[in-house]
Structures are given as structure tokens and as C-alpha cells.
Amino acid sequence: MSSFQDNINEKVIPMILKFVNLKGVIALKDGLMCTLPLTMAGSIFLLLACIPYQPLNDWLSITLGAGWTDPLWKAFGATFNIIALMGTMGMAYTYTKNEGYEPLPAGIIACVVFVLTIRTSITTKGGETIGDVIPMAWTGGKGMIAAIVIGLIVGAVYSWFMKKNIIIKMPEGVPQGVSSAFAALIPSVAIILGATVVYAIFNWGLQTTLVEWIYKVIQTPLQGMSDSMGGIIVIGFAMPFLWWFGVHGSTIVGGIVGSLLGSNALDNAAIVASGKELTIANGAHIVTSQFTDNFLTFTGCGITIGLVLSMLLAGKSAQSKTLGKLAIVPALFNINEPVLFGFPIVMNPFMFLPFVAVPTITAISTYLAIKVGFLHPFSGVSLPWTTPPIISGFILQGWKGALWQILIMAMATAIYFPFFKKQESINLKAEQEADQ
Numbered sequence: 001m002s003s004f005q006d007n008i009n010e011k012v013i014p015m016i017l018k019f020v021n022l023k024g025v026i027a028l029k030d031g032l033m034c035t036l037p038l039t040m041a042g043s044i045f046l047l048l049a050c051i052p053y054q055p056l057n058d059w060l061s062i063t064l065g066a067g068w069t070d071p072l073w074k075a076f077g078a079t080f081n082i083i084a085l086m087g088t089m090g091m092a093y094t095y096t097k098n099e100g101y102e103p104l105p106a107g108i109i110a111c112v113v114f115v116l117t118i119r120t121s122i123t124t125k126g127g128e129t130i131g132d133v134i135p136m137a138w139t140g141g142k143g144m145i146a147a148i149v150i151g152l153i154v155g156a157v158y159s160w161f162m163k164k165n166i167i168i169k170m171p172e173g174v175p176q177g178v179s180s181a182f183a184a185l186i187p188s189v190a191i192i193l194g195a196t197v198v199y200a201i202f203n204w205g206l207q208t209t210l211v212e213w214i215y216k217v218i219q220t221p222l223q224g225m226s227d228s229m230g231g232i233i234v235i236g237f238a239m240p241f242l243w244w245f246g247v248h249g250s251t252i253v254g255g256i257v258g259s260l261l262g263s264n265a266l267d268n269a270a271i272v273a274s275g276k277e278l279t280i281a282n283g284a285h286i287v288t289s290q291f292t293d294n295f296l297t298f299t300g301c302g303i304t305i306g307l308v309l310s311m312l313l314a315g316k317s318a319q320s321k322t323l324g325k326l327a328i329v330p331a332l333f334n335i336n337e338p339v340l341f342g343f344p345i346v347m348n349p350f351m352f353l354p355f356v357a358v359p360t361i362t363a364i365s366t367y368l369a370i371k372v373g374f375l376h377p378f379s380g381v382s383l384p385w386t387t388p389p390i391i392s393g394f395i396l397q398g399w400k401g402a403l404w405q406i407l408i409m410a411m412a413t414a415i416y417f418p419f420f421k422k423q424e425s426i427n428l429k430a431e432q433e434a435d436q
């Protein structure tokens with residue numbers, strides 16, 4: 001174990017940290033955070049439009065009229081359907097800001113480039129073409145990978161122009177706002193010109209657009225991989241595996257697959273908005289951001305509430321009794337750093353197996369529960385990451401979701417318990433020797 005651990009620490013961890021600290025990865029992770037208020041607000045309106053209690057829906061329809069949900073769907077569409085557009089702006093903004101330059105022009109240019117590289121017309125069922133429109137299908141979930149590509153490229157190119165000082169400099173005394181606007185002029189023209197050439201190549205050469213091409217060639221296969229049993233097993237294993245070595249596995253894995261899982265969730269939300277039943281047969285995804293956030297990592301990576309409950313139920317050492325009482329409240333709000341570093345789990349050979357086994361088993365069982373129909377695919381509703389278990393399960397999946405989270409916590413406790421007892425005997429012996 002020591003040799004394996006040394007190899008991981010000396011070879012694997014430095015490579016992972018190097019990847020995590022890349023400028024593009026940081027901009028991707030932080031830039032997409034700007035879409036969080038949109039998904040949270042949109043989720044509220046989606047919940048209100050799809051109240052899971054038919055008698056209440058019937059009463060509201062009678063009281064407010066049959067179209068009482070129309071404004072709610074409008075608000076939902078105005079948030080969820082521009083996620084990609086806002087994401088590309090956030091990533092370009094963050095990249096440029098981290099490079100030390102005025103970021104707002106880069107964010108605006110990224111939005112322009114994104115709109116430039118999609119179709120601005122739609123064709124009706126009758127064959128009529130309507131121009132001067134922005135199809136919101138591509139500014140939402142379907143455009144997420146394209147948004148990442150465009151946002152990072154615009155941020156990098158804009159920063160390069162600034163770094164090379166290829167800008168229009170205004171004389172001293174000119175207001176800062178005017179000076180910044182002129183400084184952004186040359187990079188803006190160059191980037192938009194390049195985007196125009198790209199649009200022409202895809203439009204005339206491939207009879208498509210950049211965003212549609214990325215969706216077909218890159219995003220769809222990646223979403224398919226993430227939405228598979230193998231994909232969720234890798235996700236469920238990788239997060240605690242990295243955490244055990246002291247590396248923030250949730251951040252690393254989330255940075256890599258977060259946009260894909262978010263796109264899966266947005267696709268599911270689009271099915272709900274279309275009026276179709278949210279089923280796998282209708283194209284619903286199983287693995288979404290809600291799957292990982294609320295059923296795979298609830299109470300913290302590794303579902304460590306199982307260890308906390310073990311401490312509360314059978315802890316005899318002073319450390320376990322104290323830590324169990326201190327850790328239970330944070331665990332209910334999905335915070336487990338007190339256990340990771342206080343028990344500890346990090347670099348503790350006794351805790352490696354249960355720490356990676358619990359989320360891996362949870363990933364497989366939850367995937368199968370949705371596949372066979374016990375749980376339904378997630379509708380796209382997003383909850384704050386601190387939403388306590390059972391409550392989050394009930395909101396997302398009804399009573400079955402709450403029951404499933406209870407069963408997962410029971411399973412986690414059963415798996416952690418024998419390993420906890422082994423560590424507990426060591427701790428208790430150490431405390432007794434210290435007292436003597």
C-alpha cells in the first residue's frame with residue numbers, strides 16, 4: 001500500500017494538480033458558476049409549473065384559468081434556455097480577468113461570437129423560413145460544449161492581444177471608460193472577423209454551423225458516455241479516490257464532466273417543457289447533475305454520514321464521541337470536511353475501501369433504480385448544494401426519492417461500520433495508553 005501510495009503522490013497527483021490549475025480549466029469552472037443563479041431561479045419556476053399534486057393543479061386551473069402556467073414556463077425558458085450563451089460570456093470574462101485585463105469586453109465579444117456561429121433563422125413545418133431569430137435550442141443545453149470552446153478561445157485570444165499590447169492607446173487624461181473601449185477595438189474586430197470566417201466555412205462548406213457541428217460530433221458522444229453505467233461508475237469512483245489522497249475530487253471531476261451532466265439535465269428539462277412524459281423512451285437522460293449532487297455525493301463525497309452515524313451509534317473513544325456530535329450537523333448540509341480530515345479519512349488505509357465503495361455502489365444502484373422505473377429521470381430542477389438529504393430526495397423524486405436516500409444512508413452505515421470499529425479499537429487503545 002505504501003509503494004502504491006508513493007507512486008500516486010509522486011506521479012499521479014502532480015499531473016492532476018497541473019491539469020486542474022490550467023488557465024482554461026479554472027476559467028471553465030469559475031465561468032460556469034455565473035449560470036448558477038439562472039438554474040436555481042429557473043428551477044423554482046419549473047417546480048411551480050409542474051406541481052407534483054394533481055388536485056392542486058386542477059384547483060389552480062379552475063381558479064386562475066387553463067393557461068395559468070404560461071408565465072411560469074416563460075420564466076423557465078428565459079433562464080434555462082440561455083445557459084450556454086451566459087456560460088460562454090462567463091468563461092471569457094473569467095479567463096480575461098484572471099490574466100489581469102478588463103474582462104467585460106471579452107465577455108461581450110464571446111456572446112457576439114456565439115450568436116454569430118449559430119443560425120439566425122428557423123424553418124417552420126410548412127417549409128417557410130423565418131429570419132432574424134435566435135433559436136433558443138442552441139443557446140441552452142445543446143450549445144454547452146460549443147460555449148466552452150468559444151468562451152475559452154475568445155478569452156485566450158483577447159488576453160493575447162492585450163499581452164502583446166496590440167491595442168489602440170488613448171492619450172493621458174481620457175476617461176478610463178473611453179480608453180478601455182478603444183483598447184478593446186482591435187481585439188474585437190480581429191476575433192469577430194475570425195468568427196465570421198469560421199461561420200462561412202461551416203455554412204458553405206459543411207452546410208451546418210459550428211455549434212451544431214460540435215453538438216453532433218463532440219457533445220452527443222460525450223453525453224452518451226456520461227449517461228451510461230460505465231460513466232457513472234467512473235464518476236462515483238474517481239471523486240472519493242482523489243479525495244483520499246487529499247485532492248478535492250469533487251471539484252476536479254465536476255470540472256471535467258459538470259458541463260456534460262448539466263447538458264443532460266437541460267435536455268430533460270426541455271422534454272418536460274415540450275409536454276412529453278419524462279421517460280427514457282422519450283430520450284430522457286439518467287445521469288445528470290442532480291444524480292451526482294443529490295444522490296451520489298449527498299452528506300459529502302463518499303456519503304460519509306454512514307461513518308458519522310457509526311460514531312454516534314457505537315463510538316466509545318473520546319475522539320469518536322466528540323467528532324460524531326460535531327460532524328452530524330454539517331453532514332446534514334452536505335459538508336464533510338470535519339470527517340475527512342478529523343477522523344481522518346484522507347490517507348487512512350483503513351478507510352480507503354469503504355470511502356470509494358459506498359459511492360460506487362450508490363452510483364450503480366441508483367442508475368438501475370432509474371433504469372427499471374423505481375425512480376424517474378430528473379426533470380432539470382436544481383437545488384442548492386446545501387439542501388439536506390431526504391428533503392432533496394422528496395423535492396426531486398417524491399416519496400420514493402426520500403426513501404431511496406434513507407436506504408443509501410443505511411447501506412453506507414453498514415459498509416462503514418466494520419472499518420470504523422477497527423479504527424475505533426486503535427483509537428481507544430491509544431487513548432487508554434495516554435491516560436495511563
